[in-house]
Amino acid sequence: MDSIEALIGKNIDEVSLIESKTFFIAPLKYSTKVCGKRYPSDKLKISDLDYFNMISFSQLFKKEALLIIWHDETGIITDLEIYYLSNDFDILFQDYxxxxxxxxxxxxxxxxxxxxxxxxxxxxxxxxxxxxxIKLANKRELVLKKRYLQKIINEIKI
Incomplete structure (x- = not known):
């Protein structure tokens, strides 16, 4: 991954993002309302869901933090944040x-x-x-929902 300091101002498509053992790497696009408030444009995929071999909660969240690479609608990286998911493990576990x-x-x-x-x-x-x-089900992926990402934006006050 490029050095952290060098990411601000770059286009997200020009940045090489390598999976981390410590963090979920989360390139997140945000939009801005007229009033200036930011909101996430999409949810964040964290894993495919295999119905017959479901990943355990501890394996799913073995990385306890998100390294969020915020970029605007033009793709320009504007902010970097680390957010610890462990603060919300109780709710994440209930959802799981x-x-x-x-x-x-x-x-x-x-x-x-x-x-x-x-x-x-x-x-x-x-x-x-x-x-x-005997019913077929839609294939699914486990995601952090936009609602949760909005909570993160509100807490870190970017």
Whole structure:
């Protein structure tokens, strides 16, 4: 990864981002309202979801922090922040449990992102088999929801 100091002002497409053992590398685009308040443009994927071999919570969050690389709509990097997910592990775990329980109960096809607060099971278009059910379910990925990213923006006051 480029040196941290050198990232500000660069275009996100010109930066080489290498996976870190310590942090989730999170290049996040934000938009700005007329009043000047920033909001995330999209959710952040953290893992694919395999219905038959679901990742454990501790494995999913073995990296306890996000290195957030904020960039605006033009792609220019404006801010860098470190945010510790461990502050929110209780809610993230509750969300994980809801998702896991639905899968274990053969109800993955009924999962909605609205069922959880911060961690979502984002739906993809491909349908796949699920455990304990004959119904196919949309393939999914585990994401940090826009609502959670907005909470982070509000807390770090960029």
């Amino acid at each position: 449990y809801i998702i896991k329980k639905a899968i274990d109960d053969g109800q993955a096809h009924k999962l909605r992102e609205g069922d959880t607060r911060y961690l979502g099971a984002s739906r993809l278009s491909e349908k796949v088999p699920q455990p304990n059910s």
